[in-house]
Amino acid sequence: MTLLDMQRAFSRMLTDQTFQRGFMLGEPAALAAYDLSDAELSSLRGIDRDRLALQARLLADSRLELALGALPLTSLLLHHDLHDHVERFCGEFPPVPEANGAMIVEAERLCAFAVRLLREGTLTPGWAEDVVEYERIVLDLSTSPAAWEGAATVALLNEAAGPLSAGDLPGLVPVTSTNVRLATFSHDLAAIVPELEDGRVPERVERLARPQYLLFVKRPAAVLVRRLRVNAATAALIEAGDGVRTTEEVLADVARAVGAPALAPDARSAALATLLSLRELGAVGFRAPEGDPKEQ
Numbered sequence: 001m002t003l004l005d006m007q008r009a010f011s012r013m014l015t016d017q018t019f020q021r022g023f024m025l026g027e028p029a030a031l032a033a034y035d036l037s038d039a040e041l042s043s044l045r046g047i048d049r050d051r052l053a054l055q056a057r058l059l060a061d062s063r064l065e066l067a068l069g070a071l072p073l074t075s076l077l078l079h080h081d082l083h084d085h086v087e088r089f090c091g092e093f094p095p096v097p098e099a100n101g102a103m104i105v106e107a108e109r110l111c112a113f114a115v116r117l118l119r120e121g122t123l124t125p126g127w128a129e130d131v132v133e134y135e136r137i138v139l140d141l142s143t144s145p146a147a148w149e150g151a152a153t154v155a156l157l158n159e160a161a162g163p164l165s166a167g168d169l170p171g172l173v174p175v176t177s178t179n180v181r182l183a184t185f186s187h188d189l190a191a192i193v194p195e196l197e198d199g200r201v202p203e204r205v206e207r208l209a210r211p212q213y214l215l216f217v218k219r220p221a222a223v224l225v226r227r228l229r230v231n232a233a234t235a236a237l238i239e240a241g242d243g244v245r246t247t248e249e250v251l252a253d254v255a256r257a258v259g260a261p262a263l264a265p266d267a268r269s270a271a272l273a274t275l276l277s278l279r280e281l282g283a284v285g286f287r288a289p290e291g292d293p294k295e296q
Contacts, residue, residue: 005034009044014056016094017087024049060086063095067106071135073196077128078114085122089113104143111136127192127205130185134193134214137181141218141225150177151220157285164279164286166272170248172286174241174275179218180283182230182238184211190229219282226281233267234274238283246289247275 012033013020022030024045031041064086068075082089093109114132117123141147154177161172186207195202213235217226230238236257240250251271255263263271278284 005036006040006044009034009036012094013044013047014059016091017056017060018091020056057086060090063106064089064110066103067110070103070107070139071110071132073193074111074114074128074132074135076196076199077125077131077201078123081123082110082114082117085113085117101143104139107139108136111139125205127187127207130187130189131192131196133183134185134189137183137216138225138227141179141181141216142223144178146178147218148179148220150179151218151222151282153177154179154282154285155220157287158279158282161286164276166269166276169272169275169286170251171246171289173243173246173289174250175243175285175287176238176241176283177285180238181216182235183214183216185214186211188212189214193227215283217281217283228281233271234278237271237274238278241284244290247272247286 009023013023019030019033026045036044061083064083068079068082089110093113111132114123115129118126118129118132154175157175164172187205188208189212192202192205213230213232215228215230215234215238217228219226233254236254237250240253240257245253251263251268254271255261262268275284279286
């Protein structure tokens with residue numbers, strides 16, 4: 001079985017430069033990591049170190065470039081600085097085969113790595129953390145089977161329910177699925193993202209006094225994820241829906257959250273209109289309550 005260990009050791013030398021240095025220097029911990037014969041150890045340690053280091057660097061850079069290919073806004077902000085930390089990236093996130101495509105997996109790993117560096121203060125600007133999270137959500141909704149299934153689930157619910165008016169909603173159950181994300185950001189991404197998409201990096205970005213809510217929606221058969229800014233009232237409606245309670249119960253919960261016995265008529269009308277808009281967007285589906293004859 002040592003041949004397999006030899007292959008694994010060589011692979012790790014190419015992807016983990018800290019291990020590579022320790023192995024070449026004969027550090028006991030590195031040498032003991034794999035079951036190698038004296039001949040195999042000699043063969044691996046006899047590899048030209050300059051060529052090995054160059055190959056390892058090229059492989060590391062290619063991993064980073066692959067990930068950044070799926071994160072264009074993050075790349076615009078952090079491309080060169082991330083390459084300065086590529087050795088650490090490979091050490092903390094060694095390449096492991098995954099079921100998803102290599103680009104998606106590497107992009108998810110790079111998002112986690114970039115956030116770590118930004119929170120440490122190792123990378124700047126600090127507001128780039130919001131951009132990384134924004135792109136991570138878009139990537140997930142664009143590529144995950146769960147998001148595609150969720151989009152189909154909501155579409156089928158709405159197709160089965162047929163045309164609805166505001167008056168139909170109170171007795172129906174609002175349902176959200178895995179095709180929807182509601183996220184809060186500390187900076188004005190509604191303004192920042194269009195600039196970045198045009199290739200411009202804002203010179204000055206201020207932290208918002210209140211969090212900004214963005215809604216992300218994956219629709220059936222659509223490649224692009226819909227993204228829109230929503231207010232706190234809409235966010236409260238989305239968060240209150242649990243797929244079990246009726247719209248009437250959800251509205252009552254929203255009212256209690258602001259210390260009111262019930263929503264005022266105007267607020268109630270606005271909430272029902274918002275739910276209809278979210279249905280049209282594909283963010284919410286409606287079904288009859290459990291046990292209702294219409295559910296049979």
